[in-house]
Amino acid sequence: RQTGSIKDLALQLNHDPVKIFEYVRNNIDFEPYYGSRKGAQETLLENGGNDFDQASLLISLLRASGYPARYVYGTVEVAEAQAMGWTETKSANDAVRVFSSAGIPVISVVGGGEISAVRLEHAWAEVCLPYTNYRGIPSGPGEETWVPLDPSFKQYTAINGINLEEIAGING
Numbered sequence: 122r123q124t125g126s127i128k129d130l131a132l133q134l135n136h137d138p139v140k141i142f143e144y145v146r147n148n149i150d151f152e153p154y155y156g157s158r159k160g161a162q163e164t165l166l167e168n169g170g171n172d173f174d175q176a177s178l179l180i181s182l183l184r185a186s187g188y189p190a191r192y193v194y195g196t197v198e199v200a201e202a203q204a205m206g207w208t209e210t211k212s213a214n215d216a217v218r219v220f221s222s223a224g225i226p227v228i229s230v231v232g233g234g235e236i237s238a239v240r241l242e243h244a245w246a247e248v249c250l251p252y253t254n255y256r257g258i259p260s261g262p263g264e265e266t267w268v269p270l271d272p273s274f275k276q277y278t279a280i281n282g283i284n285l286e287e288i289a290g291i292n293g
Contacts (some may be wrong), residue, residue, distance in 0.1 A: 123185045124162045127178075137184035138248055145179045145272035153208065153243075156225035171271040174244040179272050189249040193269065197243045198230065204239040206276035213239065245271035 164170035213236035
């Protein structure tokens with residue numbers, strides 16, 4: 122659904138599909154849960170959502186800009202380090218637990234006795250864009266292709282917090 126704020130944001134981004142993708146990717150935090158709970162408008166207002174809801178926002182912005190866009194749903198496999206970065210965890214087991222406890226269908230891919238990857242159900246968007254523009258050459262009529270875009274796949278880096286016991290001189 123294209124609300125006034127979604128149309129306004131699309132205009133602020135000059136209806137540019139690259140700027141639209143970068144906006145969603147860089148400004149909307151990933152939240153692990155399964156299925157669409159918020160939709161485009163609430164995801165925009167709360168600056169957060171899962172893969173379904175971020176795809177909804179991206180698709181709404183693209184459609185408000187005149188681009189055909191659609192949902193894609195499937196299974197993706199990410200390396201264990203990427204799964205940990207996505208979920209802000211320190212082990213592959215913890216990443217699987219985050220996805221699983223959020224109701225996301227997930228399995229561990231084991232190699233050499235350890236988790237080497239995580240396979241999960243996932244949603245993303247596709248937009249129909251002129252193909253040759255991406256090579257710097259203007260395209261002719263009918264030369265479009267569906268380009269997959271996933272703004273929800275983000276890599277976070279865990280930062281160690283301050284040690285309050287040490288700073289305050291508290292003996293735990």
